Structure formats: C-alpha cells, structure tokens
Amino acid sequence: MQTNWDDLRLFLAVAREESLSGAGKILRLDPATLGRRMQRLEATLQANLFAKSPQGYALTEAGVSLLARAETAERAMRGVVADLPAQTDQLSGQIRIGAPDGSANYLLPQVCAAISDDNPDLDIQIVALPRVFNLSRREADMAIAVSAPTAGRLVVQKITDYHLHLAASDTYLAAHPAIISTADLRQHRIVGYIPDMIFDRELDYLSDLGISRVSLASNSVSVQINWIRQGGGIGIAHDFSVPAMRGVRRILTDQISLTRAFYLIRHADDQRNTRLSRFAEALSTGLRAEVARLEALA
Known part of the structure; x- marks a missing residue:
C-alpha cells in the first residue's frame, strides 16, 4: 500500500x-x-x-x-x-474589499496603505457602501461586516471588538443645556441613521437606547460624524473615529457604552487561495492593531 x-x-x-x-x-x-x-x-x-x-x-x-x-x-x-528557485513574498495583482463606511473611512485607509508599502505591486480597492456585500456575485474579494452571516457558502472570521459612545462637539455642548444623565438627551438634537435604511440590526444603536426621534439622519456614518463635528447635535460615534474629530468628545461614558465587532467574510471557494489568505491575515492583523491604537487615544 x-x-x-x-x-x-x-x-x-x-x-x-x-x-x-x-x-x-x-x-x-x-x-x-x-x-x-x-x-x-x-x-x-x-x-x-x-x-x-x-x-x-x-x-x-x-x-x-x-x-x-x-x-x-x-x-x-x-x-x-x-x-526550488527563490520566490518573492510580496503580493501583487488586485484585491477589492467591501466595507461599511465607518471602517472604510477611519480604519482601512491607513491599514491598507501599510500593506501597500510592503507590497508595491499590489492594487487595493475599497468599496465603501452602507450595505451587505454579495460575495457570491463577486462584488468584492472579501468584505468586512458588523455581524456574522449565517447563510451562503462563506467563511467568517471575527477580527476584533470595537466600542462606541455618545459624542458631541464642544461648541454644541457650550450652547445647549448640560447633559448629566440619559434623561437629559430628550432636550437635545440627535444625530443617527435613517431608521428604515439601517441595513444591519447591530447598527440600530439609538433604538437600544430608547431614542425614537432622530432629528438629523443619514445612511452614512461619515455624514453623521460630520454633523456631530460641525455642532449639529449628539450622536453615537465609534471610539476609533473620535481622534479624527477635533473639538469632539465622548459624553455619558459611565452610563452608555456599546460594543460591536468586525468580521471578515470570504467566499468558501477562496479558502485555498494563498494570495487572498495572506492578504486577509495582514488585513485582520492591521485592523486589530489600528482599532486598539485609536481607541486608546479617544
């Protein structure tokens, strides 16, 4: 035998x-x-x-x-x-990542830039859309999500937890009544998602807090954060986004704190693709480190 x-x-x-x-x-x-x-x-x-x-x-x-x-x-x-002849360890070709715009704007640029520095022949594309990506239709090579899908021929890997808190600009807080407790929020203008355009239950932060009215709403995290930064109102912000918002600070941190997670989603057929697996590992490692770094600065 x-x-x-x-x-x-x-x-x-x-x-x-x-x-x-x-x-x-x-x-x-x-x-x-x-x-x-x-x-x-x-x-x-x-x-x-x-x-x-x-x-x-x-x-x-x-x-x-x-x-x-x-x-x-x-x-x-x-x-x-x-x-065997020596082979380069560098990645090349094109890789496309689908991601919600929070991670796409505040994490992926610097993480992917670092990967690009180590792999100059690699082309990285970030598709930032507030929705779930369909990998079966090859909309992207891999995607980042805020919840783990349970259907489809997919491989799901948890990348890291991240944290969110209420945030407001110093100018807004100076011009409006003091906020001592969650009950005080009823007197303030709230920034958040358009309720019927929340594409993932994990993003329905305000509902979890019992807040029903959203005076300034958008399906984009970036728009919401800019509203907060410009003094438009109070909203939930990722801790990793706060360092990029000059003049914005977290509030009621001892009373309201949310934890969510990022997941890396890949098509099952790509499991044996060494190039994509190496990129996925570099991406996950970079995201974990960047979330930890930025949250420490929040």
Whole structure:
C-alpha cells in the first residue's frame, strides 16, 4: 500500500512526540482528528504502528520500520524545496474589499496603505457602501461586516471588538443645556441613521437606547460624524473615529457604552487561495492593531 507525504508528516510528529496532544500542538491539529488520521494510516498499511497506553504512543516494530522510510522521505522533500528557485513574498495583482463606511473611512485607509508599502505591486480597492456585500456575485474579494452571516457558502472570521459612545462637539455642548444623565438627551438634537435604511440590526444603536426621534439622519456614518463635528447635535460615534474629530468628545461614558465587532467574510471557494489568505491575515492583523491604537487615544 502506498502512503502520501501528508500522512507521513503527521506520523513523524506523533512518533517523535510519542503522544497525540504533543504532536497536535506542533501541527496545530486537534488530537482527536490526528488520532483518526493515524487509525486511517494503520488501516491503509494493514499494520499496527503504535502501542497505545496511558503513557503515550510507542512505536511497534512496524512503526519503527515506517519511521526510517518516513525520515528518508522527509529529507528528500527538504531537498526538493531547497532546489526550488527563490520566490518573492510580496503580493501583487488586485484585491477589492467591501466595507461599511465607518471602517472604510477611519480604519482601512491607513491599514491598507501599510500593506501597500510592503507590497508595491499590489492594487487595493475599497468599496465603501452602507450595505451587505454579495460575495457570491463577486462584488468584492472579501468584505468586512458588523455581524456574522449565517447563510451562503462563506467563511467568517471575527477580527476584533470595537466600542462606541455618545459624542458631541464642544461648541454644541457650550450652547445647549448640560447633559448629566440619559434623561437629559430628550432636550437635545440627535444625530443617527435613517431608521428604515439601517441595513444591519447591530447598527440600530439609538433604538437600544430608547431614542425614537432622530432629528438629523443619514445612511452614512461619515455624514453623521460630520454633523456631530460641525455642532449639529449628539450622536453615537465609534471610539476609533473620535481622534479624527477635533473639538469632539465622548459624553455619558459611565452610563452608555456599546460594543460591536468586525468580521471578515470570504467566499468558501477562496479558502485555498494563498494570495487572498495572506492578504486577509495582514488585513485582520492591521485592523486589530489600528482599532486598539485609536481607541486608546479617544
């Protein structure tokens, strides 16, 4: 019976660590899954490779024989890799990201600029729209969302939590009655989303706060933030956007605080696309770091 290199690679780890848990840590593989793979390998070879006991996995005579052949194959594989021509680690081509305009305006520009610095042959496109993107129609290579979709052939990865608070400009606060508690908000002009254009339940902040009237409303986060910055009223703002708004500060932070999350959404067919996977990892890492940096400045 013939075995493939992946089976031998797993076998080598178990043989060297003498346990499924130890090998699983090295391989980043669940021990139960690894155990099934070893059972399948034994069935394929029609031989018991391990003597299993509470102390671990010890090689049988058949296992010792396979170990010698596996190590020979390992050396051969290393030689093949060493003989391959050197390849650049840089990304190239075009990648399009769909994102709600809050992250598209206040996070993605600097994160993607840093990725571009490291990959000068890569073209990055940001499509900023206040709606859910349809990856099945290939509207984008990947998308950022504020809730995890439950339908479709999609791969969903949580990127990070982020926080939101009420915010207002110093000029607005100086010209209007003091705000000591949430009850005082009834005397103030509220900035927020157009109720029937909220495309994701996670964005219905004001409803959660019991605020029904929105005097200045837009489907765009950027418009809302500019209203707040210009002294138009009080609204919910992402903490990561506050450092970009000179003269704006958070209010009632001890009484009102919201937490939401960003998710990276990809089409299931792209899981084995190394280029997109590497970009997704760089994007997620950059977003986590940038949210943490900006929130510390809020």
